[in-house]
Each structure stands twice: as structure tokens, then as C-alpha cells.
Amino acid sequence: MNALTSFPLNAWYAAAWCHEIGRELSARTICGKNVVLYRRTDGAVAALEDACWHRLLPLSLGHLRGDEVMCGYHGLVFNSAGRCSHMPAQKTINPSACVRAYPVAERHRLVWLWPGDPALADLTKIPDFQWNDGTQWVGEGGTFYQLKCNYRLVIDNLMDLTHETYVHAGSIGDEAITAAPFDVTHTGDTATMTRWMIDIEPPPFWARQLGQAGHVDRWQIVTFLAPSIVVGDVGVALTNTGAPQGDRSHGVNGAFLAAITPETETTCHYFWNFVRNYRTNDAQLTRELQLAHVNGGAGVYDQDHRVLEAQQAAIDKNPRSPFYDLNIDAGALWARRLVDRMLTDEHARMMANLAAE
Amino acid sequence: MAKPIEWFSARLHATRELTPDVRLFEIAPERPLAKATPGSHIDVLAPIDGRLRFRSYSLVGSCADGLYRIAVKRLASSQGGSLGMWRLKAGEQLTISQPRNNFELSYGRPEYLLIAGGIGITPIYTMALALNQADANFRLLYAARSRRDLAFADELASHIGERLQLFVSEEGQRIDLAGEIAQLDRRGELYVCGPFGMLDTAKRLWREGGRPAALLRYETFGNAGSLADAPFTIRIPRLGLEIDVPANRSMLEALEDAGVDMIFGCRRGECGLCVLPILEASARVDHRDVFFSSEERASNEKLCTCVSRAACGSLTVDTPDRTLTPAHSSTGPGARV
Numbered sequence: 001m002n003a004l005t006s007f008p009l010n011a012w013y014a015a016a017w018c019h020e021i022g023r024e025l026s027a028r029t030i031c032g033k034n035v036v037l038y039r040r041t042d043g044a045v046a047a048l049e050d051a052c053w054h055r056l057l058p059l060s061l062g063h064l065r066g067d068e069v070m071c072g073y074h075g076l077v078f079n080s081a082g083r084c085s086h087m088p089a090q091k092t093i094n095p096s097a098c099v100r101a102y103p104v105a106e107r108h109r110l111v112w113l114w115p116g117d118p119a120l121a122d123l124t125k126i127p128d129f130q131w132n133d134g135t136q137w138v139g140e141g142g143t144f145y146q147l148k149c150n151y152r153l154v155i156d157n158l159m160d161l162t163h164e165t166y167v168h169a170g171s172i173g174d175e176a177i178t179a180a181p182f183d184v185t186h187t188g189d190t191a192t193m194t195r196w197m198i199d200i201e202p203p204p205f206w207a208r209q210l211g212q213a214g215h216v217d218r219w220q221i222v223t224f225l226a227p228s229i230v231v232g233d234v235g236v237a238l239t240n241t242g243a244p245q246g247d248r249s250h251g252v253n254g255a256f257l258a259a260i261t262p263e264t265e266t267t268c269h270y271f272w273n274f275v276r277n278y279r280t281n282d283a284q285l286t287r288e289l290q291l292a293h294v295n296g297g298a299g300v301y302d303q304d305h306r307v308l309e310a311q312q313a314a315i316d317k318n319p320r321s322p323f324y325d326l327n328i329d330a331g332a333l334w335a336r337r338l339v340d341r342m343l344t345d346e347h348a349r350m351m352a353n354l355a356a357e
Numbered sequence: 358m359a360k361p362i363e364w365f366s367a368r369l370h371a372t373r374e375l376t377p378d379v380r381l382f383e384i385a386p387e388r389p390l391a392k393a394t395p396g397s398h399i400d401v402l403a404p405i406d407g408r409l410r411f412r413s414y415s416l417v418g419s420c421a422d423g424l425y426r427i428a429v430k431r432l433a434s435s436q437g438g439s440l441g442m443w444r445l446k447a448g449e450q451l452t453i454s455q456p457r458n459n460f461e462l463s464y465g466r467p468e469y470l471l472i473a474g475g476i477g478i479t480p481i482y483t484m485a486l487a488l489n490q491a492d493a494n495f496r497l498l499y500a501a502r503s504r505r506d507l508a509f510a511d512e513l514a515s516h517i518g519e520r521l522q523l524f525v526s527e528e529g530q531r532i533d534l535a536g537e538i539a540q541l542d543r544r545g546e547l548y549v550c551g552p553f554g555m556l557d558t559a560k561r562l563w564r565e566g567g568r569p570a571a572l573l574r575y576e577t578f579g580n581a582g583s584l585a586d587a588p589f590t591i592r593i594p595r596l597g598l599e600i601d602v603p604a605n606r607s608m609l610e611a612l613e614d615a616g617v618d619m620i621f622g623c624r625r626g627e628c629g630l631c632v633l634p635i636l637e638a639s640a641r642v643d644h645r646d647v648f649f650s651s652e653e654r655a656s657n658e659k660l661c662t663c664v665s666r667a668a669c670g671s672l673t674v675d676t677p678d679r680t681l682t683p684a685h686s687s688t689g690p691g692a693r694v
Binding site for chain 1: 570572574
């Protein structure tokens with residue numbers, strides 16, 4: 001891989017929900033790397049390069065044997081560290097024979113994978129995605145695997161919620177969003193867009209969640225954590241009950257969670273969830289909220305995806321056309337700036353010319 | 358199916374003596390090449406006996422400053438490679454490959470044992486620094502003939518302290534390989550780089566200890582055996598050929614020079630593609646491959662021609678060539694040569 005990528009490799013990316021990885025071989029492409037994931041007998045997840053050392057057949061077409069993977073072509077066996085442990089028709093093993101093993105870890109109900117230099121894989125750098133733990137905040141999300149757009153288009157989408165007015169009219173969209181001022185701040189690895197809409201008529205979705213009549217103060221505090229996490233603290237509270245000052249007790253609070261993993265330059269895996277800290281034992285509500293987001297083309301995320309995929313298709317058709325920016329793009333632009341810094345650092349470290357792997 | 362080597366221009370930036378027999382070469386590629394991971398090597402094209410040949414050398418250190426460092430031991434019997442390298446002067450042009458890694462270090466193991474013998478310290482040195490950086494549980498046992506042969510020992514001691522243990526064989530010190538392997542964590546990895554005998558012993562003890570073969574890591578460039586390189590003769594009755602192998606040529610090279618059709622893969626004794634059956638040997642065969650098991654090597658039925666050779670005398674072998682040639686067939690088409 002010689003071309004510079006739009007995503008850093010030295011970072012943890014969500015690769016699967018924990019419950020998706022079991023005692024069978026699961027193939028994914030993460031940041032351009034073909035990987036095969038499986039769960040070992042001791043419960044730990046392993047991730048190997050999905051290509052046999054010998055003739056490159058995807059190992060995911062082979063078989064899981066205990067804690068090892070047997071290639072489905074000539075029977076070479078690789079252990080969970082990627083070392084060959086069996087070769088056909090010879091008594092020894094070629095010491096050069098191995099496939100890459102990727103660092104993986106399970107946290108916050110997701111499997112995280114480090115596609116870059118394994119020497120730099122530091123578990124303490126796994127993004128803080130605690131809202132997804134299923135304890136204090138409750139919700140059931142899902143994944144749009146192989147969404148047909150560059151991962152940064154999803155980040156753009158989430159960092160600027162004015163689009164709700166136009167894409168999600170009738171549910172969470174509201175003219176008040178475009179009318180309210182917003183504030184963008186950043187740190188070395190986060191960018192935050194904060195918008196308060198004071199004393200407004202709640203949009204239909206939030207009116208139902210609140211279950212009380214009256215005007216509300218609505219907030220959207222969306223934080224990007226470089227390179228691929230977005231957490232949106234959103235909700236409404238009855239107006240004049242002190243929510244902007246920190247008292248949300250007269251309101252309802254949710255959070256939209258996104259772990260957006262590049263698959264290729266023009267596709268990504270979008271792990272999403274919408275969690276809440278009210279009526280946490282209401283399983284019916286959990287199901288309804290999931291359906292509100294993804295519902296066979298009728299959910300709010302389905303609406304986003306039509307836009308995102310059409311946008312990527314247009315970019316592909318007009319590769320030289322620039323984007324123009326509006327003031328509403330400040331959050332997205334800070335997010336892109338943070339990613340660009342990671343890329344600059346990483347490319348400097350790699351000395352321009354990546355090894356033919 | 359090894360990838361063809363891509364060659365790049367470079368310049369010998371500087372050299373420095375590490376021991377009386379080991380010289381450090383600092384090589385500056387003309388344009389930045391790939392970053393090297395621990396265990397990587399580069400191939401260097403150097404004039405050896407009037408021809409350009411390549412030799413593989415492990416990289417020493419991380420080359421973060423853009424210089425590739427290799428350490429070359431001057432050996433009389435190294436098929437000419439080291440002497441050609443030692444003749445190079447700072448400022449001279451070189452041709453090198455980009456780094457490749459067949460001896461990759463894995464991270465996250467519960468314990469590591471690194472064993473180096475002599476010049477085998479070069480990849481192990483880089484691994485020790487990387488493991489130290491990663492705060493891993495590891496030890497390095499480093500053996501050499503004499504105290505002055507312990508290249509990099511001071512740098513290592515300053516970086517890894519008590520994780521390093523030195524063994525000087527002329528002072529009667531020996532690594533207790535059996536004992537060390539026995540006390541290694543069952544999921545731990547052993548990395549060995551050293552003389553053929555050391556590797557062979559480690560492989561035997563590892564197998565006898567019932568440990569998974571995949572956790573014993575080693576690399577061989579196939580250029581040192583248990584006997585010195587000496588000339589010998591190959592006889593191939595089927596082809597009516599008698600070929601002299603000079604001390605500084607491999608058997609495979611001599612066969613190719615003589616026009617014998619050969620297939621090969623790694624050319625370092627790993628893959629078993631250049632194997633030929635031995636019909637008769639007038640002297641000991643020095644098996645230097647890692648493809649055959651020790652039992653197979655002891656049976657002396659076949660050899661890896663890229664690395665193994667006869668101690669002297671003659672070696673009679675067969676080849677897979679079944680082309681009918683005039684010399685061997687009275688019925689074949691006479692025009693075929």
C-alpha cells in the first residue's frame with residue numbers, strides 16, 4: 001500500500017460487536033486490511049491477516065481448529081499469533097511462514113482492532129465509549145457494514161446537526177436548529193459542537209420521549225474523538241427548569257454513539273447506538289428507539305445513509321470538485337483537522353514510503 | 358513465490374569497528390525507504406569474486422534516523438560475502454533492497470527468551486530494545502567465543518541492564534539451554550540467532566520439551582554450517598555431468614552455472630524446492646537447511662542444494678530432468694541439444 005490513506009492506521013477501530021465474534025471465522029476489512037476474527041477457547045478474540053502465507057487464499061474460507069486456523073486450500077495451520085504451526089507433506093515448518101496478527105481487545109461491548117504498528121498498540125488508547133457499556137445508559141444499536149462512503153462523511157454528518165432540519169423533518173428535525181447559535185471548541189484530540197435551543201416547541205420525537213406538554217430547552221453537545229468516534233449528548237428539558245445551567249432533572253437525556261471504521265477509502269463500517277438514561281428498564285422503548293433509527297429504510301439513520309452514499313457517488317463522479325464550507329461546518333472541520341494532524345504525524349513516522357507488505 | 362527483490366541506490370555513510378572481526382556499516386539510502394521492524398534484514402549487492410552477488414544482513418536498531426545499520430563479521434569461509442563488504446570504503450555507492458522481515462517479533466507474549474550466539478546478536482539486539490520499550494517480560498542470553506567478540510554488549514547492558522546475561526565460551530561459560538527452556542512460560546516464545554549448532558540444539562530441546570513449534574522463532578541466511586566451506590565435485594550420471602563447486606559458490610549456484618535446470622524458492626534452506634536426491638557421497642554431507650528434520654538429514658537421502666554441501670570429495674546426485682538428450686538416448690531426436 002503506497003498511497004497515503006485518509007485514515008490513520010495507528011489507532012483503535014471498532015471491528016465488531018462482541019456478540020458477533022464466536023467460534024467461527026468472521027471476515028472484515030478494516031482500514032484496507034483484510035482480517036479474520038474468531039474467539040479462542042479461552043474466550044479471547046484473535047484477529048489474523050485474512051490471507052494464507054502460501055497462496056493467499058483467505059483464511060476465512062478455512063476452518064477453526066481449536067485455537068488455530070486451518071487454510072481451506074492446502075491445510076497450513078496458523079496459531080492465534082499468526083505463526084504457522086503445520087505445513088503439509090514435510091516434517092518441519094518453514095520459519096518464515098506467518099501471517100500478521102492484529103492487536104485486538106474487547107471493551108464497551110465492541111471488539112477494537114489496531115491496524116497499524118503493533119508495537120504502538122496501547123490498550124489505554126482505546127476510546128472511552130462507556131455510554132455503550134449497557135449499564136448506566138441503555139440502548140441496542142447495530143452496524144451498517146460496508147456503508148458506501150468515506151468515513152469522514154459520516155463524521156461531517158454527525159458534527160453538524162443542522163442537517164436534521166432537512167433530512168429528518170417530522171421526527172427530530174426542527175427549524176429551531178438552524179436558527180440557534182452554536183459553539184465549537186477543541187482539545188488536542190477532541191472537537192465539541194454545543195448548541196442550545198431555548199424555549200422551543202419540542203420536535204415530535206422529543207415530545208413523545210418527554211411525555212409532558214410545554215416548551216423545552218433542547219441541547220445537542222456533540223463530541224468527536226479522533227480519529228473515528230462521535231458521542232452526541234442530546235435531550236430536552238422543560239424550559240425554565242435550569243437545564244442550560246446543569247439541572248436536567250426535568251427532562252430526558254439520550255446519547256447517539258458512533259464508532260465509524262474505515263473499510264476502504266470509499267466505504268466504512270458504522271457502529272451505532274442510541275442510549276438513554278431514562279426508563280432504562282423499558283425493553284419495549286429500547287426496541288422502539290432502535291426501530292426509530294433503523295427501520296428497513298424508514299428510520300432516521302436510513303435517511304442519513306441515502307444522503308451519505310449519494311454524496312460519495314457524486315464525489316466519485318467529480319473527483320476534482322472541491323467542497324465549499326459554511327459556518328455550520330466548524331465542528332466537522334475541526335474534526336478533520338485533528339485527523340489530518342494524526343495523519344501527518346503518522347506519515348512522517350513512516351518516512352513516506354510504506355513497505356510492500 | 359517469493360516477491361522479486363526491488364533494488365535501490367545507497368551510499369556507505371560510515372563504518373566503525375565493533376570488535377576485531379565485526380564492522381558496523383551505516384548505509385544511507387538515496388531516498389527514504391520503509392521503516393524497519395525488529396527482525397528485518399536488507400539484502401546488499403556487493404562485488405564478490407568479480408561478480409555482483411547479494412547477501413542478507415539483519416538490521417541493527419530502528420533506523421529512525423534514516424540510516425540502515427548492519428554488522429558484518431569477517432569470515433574467511435563465508436563464500437566471499439564478508440570480505441567483499443569489508444573492502445567497501447565510506448562514500449562508496451551500494452545497491453540495497455528495502456527492509457523485509459522473515460523474523461518478525463510478536464508482541465503481547467507473557468514471556469520471551471532471546472538467545473544470541475556471536476554475530477547472531479544483530480537481529481536479537483533490535484528485538485531486545487523493542488521488548489524493553491514495550492515493557493515486556495524478557496531475558497537475553499548472549500554467548501561469544503571471547504569477551505572482545507561481544508559486539509553491542511555495552512549498549513545492551515545500558516539499555517536492558519540485568520535482563521542481559523553474557524556467556525564467554527573461552528572462559529568456560531555455557532548457556533544452559535535445556536534449563537532455560539524448561540523454566541520459560543509455556544506460552545512464551547524463544548528467539549534464536551546464532552551458529553547452526555546452537556540453533557539445532559535449541560530446536561531439539563524445544564521439541565523434547567513438548568513445546569509448540571510455532572513458538573520457537575529463528576532465522577537462517579543459510580551461510581554457515583558445521584564444516585568449513587571447501588571445494589567438491591558434483592556428479593550427475595543421468596546428465597553425464599561432472600561439476601566443480603568452488604569453496605565460495607553454493608551447490609545450487611554451481612549447478613545453475615553449469616546450465617542444469619533447477620527450481621528454487623527461498624535460497625536459504627527453508628522451503629525445500631531445490632532439493633535433490635543423493636545417490637552417493639564420498640565425504641560427509643554438511644546439511645545446513647532447516648527444511649529437513651534431523652532424522653531426514655541423518656538419513657542422507659536428499660539435500661537442499663542452496664545451502665548444503667559436501668565437505669570435500671564428490672557427491673553423486675540425480676536431477677528431475679527427463680529430457681532425452683543425444684548423450685543419453687540413441688533414439689531421441691538428434692537435433693535437440
